[in-house]
Amino acid sequence: MNVDKIRADFPILQRKVKGKPLVYFDNAATSQKPKQVIDAMHDYYLNYNANVHRGVHQLSEEASQAYEQAHEKVGKLINAELEETVFTRGTTDSINMVAAGLANTVEAGDEIVVTGMEHHSNLVPWQQVAKMKNAVLKVIPLTDDGRIEERAIADTVTGKTKIVAATHMSNSLGTINNVQLMSKIAHENDALTVIDGAQSVPHFPVDVKKLDVDFLAFSAHKMLGPTGIGGLYGKKKLLEELHPASFGGGMIREVTEQDASWADLPWKFEAGTPPIAAGIGFGAAADYLLNIGMQHIHDHERKLTIKALDVLNKDTIDVYGPAADHRGGVVTFNVKGVHAHDVSSLLDDEGIAVRGGHHCNMPLMKKLGIQGSVRASFYLYNTEEELDVLNNALGKVAKVFS
């Protein structure tokens, strides 16, 4: 993997911030976009802008084909068929869609299981379903270093469990969860898994068939694509049974005055005119990642993560989450005695973009006994030299607050 060549595809990486070269370490929030993705969307608007699945004219044919192919490309990235790859507005929308669809299968006294490291987007929808249906929301506890042990899953999931909603990789701790094991245990209890893949699909190989997950939600903008679009994988049989949550044009087969039937998968879940350019950009992003190879990206991020943990291994810094073996390219920390936003501001002065705050995970911050933390998250275009810049900048933070 040639990082210099990759960096040349991302014009934004050439810009300066506060007079310093940009070091973009906020990839868990959103990734930067390569020219190939921007060009693909540009090309649609400039050369074949038309609505999809409507007209038989040339432009509509071209747009429809590109939009369908985008589904195939995204499906290929996670080893799913076209019928199993629904485009949504993003991870949050995907999870809400599944939650709304599965709510009908939940009865009073049933259990919905989440983990102690869920992003609010994979917690709040389930809280709502549980409240609406008088179901019990159970939380798989974490170890002190922010992992989930097999025993904790087996102890929490029972015969009463209907849904196991879990993140594949924690956005705040970096922990990679064994969702294959979770699915196995869920299936032994006749429960379904709904996996938040927002941080996993962009960063390492995810094979839905091998993992045997039932639903997988992810966002384009965290994987080099545009905002406003994302993916929902579901096993074909489950998507066929799942009731759509949004109705209208594009998702119907036949409509009479009093009734309607649904279009084939995946269109049954895509009511209204979709964000076509964004969808095409999403496909281009999947292509870009497939060309480089997800395993290469994972290996590169692993190298960066090991070095980052080394850089942060200081008496003045608290690091959260597990050892490098159990985590992806996210490291979360605090400089002792310094608020996360002050650290973020001082790093920003050095051109380094990190996230400071609660990372949309207030229960976890509470468990860790902190108000917030600083998060550095990596991607394929980051370099080891950028970690040296971080190291120097942390020295300056310590000096200011000494």
Place this chain on the structure above:
Amino acid sequence: MIPADQDELKNAGMYRDFILDHYKNPRNSGTIENALHKHDSNPLCGDELDVYLKIEDGTIVDIKFQGHGCAISQASMSMLTDHIKGKTVEDVINMEKKEMLDMLGIELSVSRVKCALLGFLTIKKGLVEQHGNT
């Protein structure tokens, strides 16, 4: 010497010594019993703030605060509490944001302005609730 980068100069100023001094040694830190108490938080950063105001004959005779927050929000509270002690409730309700920001005297980005104003807005809200809009 002319600074190479205007931005750098500006931002180096955010954590000036007097800001850090107020952060590390906050004035008026603590609680007051039987006083007007107002709690507020900034969900964006998880900052929390408790303010206690002792009011006699429409004048703020004592004020204390407790909270967790960044250097900017804590230094702002420290300076603000010193500033409004002895002032009338009416004066504080009518105080403009600009007065608070001028008191800090540092360049702040849009997101950090919120940190600087958290305490100011909390106090104003508490006084308006208690005494009405004057």
